[in-house]
Amino acid sequence: MGDLDFDVIGRALPYLAHGMQYTVQLTVVAFAGGVVFGTLLALARLSSFKPLALAAAGYVNLMRSIPLLLVIFWFYFLAPVLLQSLTGAERPPQIGAERSAYITFILFEAAYFCEIMRAGIQSIAKGQAAAGFALGLDYWQVMRRIVLPQAFRNMLPVLLTQAIVLFQDVSLVSLLNVTDFVGAAVKIAQRDSRVIEMYLFVAVVYFLLCFALSSGARRLQLRLAIVR
Amino acid sequence: MIEIRNISKWYGSFRVLTDCSTSVAKGEVVVVCGPSGSGKSTLIKCVNGLETFQQGEVVVSGVSVGAKGTDLPKLRARIGMVFQNFELFPHLSVMENLTLAQVRVLGRTVEEATAKGAALLERVGLAAQAPKFPGQLSGGQQQRVAIARALAMDPIAMLFDEPTSALDPEMINEVLDVMVDLAKDGMTMMVVTHEMGFARKVAHRVLFMDKGEIVEDAPKEDFFGRPRSERAQQFLSKILHH
Ligand SMILES: Nc1ncnc2c1ncn2[C@@H]1O[C@H](COP(=O)(O)OP(=O)(O)OP(=O)(O)O)[C@@H](O)[C@H]1O
Ligand SMILES: [Mg+2]
Numbered sequence: 001m002g003d004l005d006f007d008v009i010g011r012a013l014p015y016l017a018h019g020m021q022y023t024v025q026l027t028v029v030a031f032a033g034g035v036v037f038g039t040l041l042a043l044a045r046l047s048s049f050k051p052l053a054l055a056a057a058g059y060v061n062l063m064r065s066i067p068l069l070l071v072i073f074w075f076y077f078l079a080p081v082l083l084q085s086l087t088g089a090e091r092p093p094q095i096g097a098e099r100s101a102y103i104t105f106i107l108f109e110a111a112y113f114c115e116i117m118r119a120g121i122q123s124i125a126k127g128q129a130a131a132g133f134a135l136g137l138d139y140w141q142v143m144r145r146i147v148l149p150q151a152f153r154n155m156l157p158v159l160l161t162q163a164i165v166l167f168q169d170v171s172l173v174s175l176l177n178v179t180d181f182v183g184a185a186v187k188i189a190q191r192d193s194r195v196i197e198m199y200l201f202v203a204v205v206y207f208l209l210c211f212a213l214s215s216g217a218r219r220l221q222l223r224l225a226i227v228r
Numbered sequence: 229m230i231e232i233r234n235i236s237k238w239y240g241s242f243r244v245l246t247d248c249s250t251s252v253a254k255g256e257v258v259v260v261c262g263p264s265g266s267g268k269s270t271l272i273k274c275v276n277g278l279e280t281f282q283q284g285e286v287v288v289s290g291v292s293v294g295a296k297g298t299d300l301p302k303l304r305a306r307i308g309m310v311f312q313n314f315e316l317f318p319h320l321s322v323m324e325n326l327t328l329a330q331v332r333v334l335g336r337t338v339e340e341a342t343a344k345g346a347a348l349l350e351r352v353g354l355a356a357q358a359p360k361f362p363g364q365l366s367g368g369q370q371q372r373v374a375i376a377r378a379l380a381m382d383p384i385a386m387l388f389d390e391p392t393s394a395l396d397p398e399m400i401n402e403v404l405d406v407m408v409d410l411a412k413d414g415m416t417m418m419v420v421t422h423e424m425g426f427a428r429k430v431a432h433r434v435l436f437m438d439k440g441e442i443v444e445d446a447p448k449e450d451f452f453g454r455p456r457s458e459r460a461q462q463f464l465s466k467i468l469h470h
Binding site: 134141 | 278300302303304305306307308309313317318328329378
């Protein structure tokens with residue numbers, strides 16, 4: 001332990017920053033896509049049309065019972081083959097690890113966001129929707145203008161907590177050899193044989209960021225609590 | 229204007245409405261009363277299709293509410309409804325509450341809708357509250373905003389479901405005053421309420437419901453003078469003696 005060399009971090013900083021940029025980007029895209037898709041799933045689960053509700057519930061339960069890592073691998077390796085058999089192409093189309101990661105995370109996170117948004121929608125009293133319908137708004141208008149904004153606001157702290165989990169989970173894509181923040185650190189660590197320094201650095205950065213995010217979420221929760 | 233013909237409704241095997249028939253003519257004010265659980269809310273919600281029913285027919289201004297091809301949003305846009313718990317949208321300002329459906333359903337411009345909203349807030353005495361949020365208003369003010377919101381759609385009839393029963397006593401009159409004005413203006417109204425003072429003042433007819441049935445449907449004078457049914461007499465003596 002005597003000869004730790006933290007200068008390696010300074011030298012690798014541009015590369016690490018690039019990795020962090022991808023990590024943040026994937027987190028944001030997966031969050032936005034996951035919330036949108038998850039909200040649609042939640043509406044489907046709450047639909048009075050049973051087949052739709054069952055299909056959505058099946059999807060959510062499936063996703064929530066498979067480890068994320070498996071979903072990532074499956075999608076990466078199986079999706080091209082599936083696409084090939086669907087389109088009848090000669091060779092499996094190249095989706096690429098980065099694009100594959102975007103799609104996988106949206107599909108996976110949507111299952112969790114679905115459950116959050118479902119609870120949020122159910123937290124809004126039925127009378128609110130009734131009032132919207134009574135004014136002549138249709139189903140989508142009632143959802144978009146009345147129910148979902150309130151549900152989203154009520155669930156914001158929980159959504160942010162899930163976003164922090166997502167931010168950490170994104171590191172799994174390094175196993176597809178994608179250069180996210182962790183992936184970048186792994187590569188430097190191996191190239192320069194500076195494993196301890198790099199992993200310490202990664203841990204500290206994750207801790208600081210997640211700590212800042214969760215105290216932000218807590219503060220937001222207090223603010224929203226005052227508004228009601 | 230509103231025709232209710234022999235409607236019945238069940239929740240599973242529990243019958244909430246039994247063969248209910250009545251009508252409300254243009255400009256008529258009909259008060260619906262009866263004990264808790266007698267089906268008053270259910271009946272009034274059948275008029276704008278917020279509740280479905282298994283038998284019978286409801287026709288509003290020539291349109292059958294329960295029929296398959298009916299454009300319910302379009303019909304509802306023309307029937308105002310006021311709820312016991314106000315149901316203002318808490319995430320929107322008072323003015324936005326008034327303009328939302330005008331813009332989204334009637335296709336008015338925001339300027340038109342805002343002008344209309346301002347005029348109606350003025351009418352219910354709340355012009356200064358437009359930028360506030362519902363949570364910042366008293367219950368009586370909220371209910372007056374809710375009435376203004378319904379009126380903003382230029383309804384051909386108004387439904388009220390116990391509009392004053394969630395209010396503190398000192399706020400009941402400010403809401404009733406608005407409703408009395410409306411009635412005097414010739415608005416067609418169906419009002420579920422136990423405010424018999426209001427009924428005496430402006431109702432043309434009074435319905436008394438019990439256990440899902442319309443037990444009494446009489447002109448105001450007859451209802452208060454000599455209700456025919458035992459149940460209505462008991463009910464009246466209960467609510468008038470406190
Ligand atoms: N979703 C439902 N499922 C089963 N029963 C219901 C449902 N909604 C209402 N009911 C029952 O239907 C009956 C009529 O209800 P309704 O709300 O119309 O009564 P009400 O006369 O408006 O009573 P209140 O004065 O308490 O408002 C009640 O016995 C109620 O318990
Ligand atoms: Mg009721």
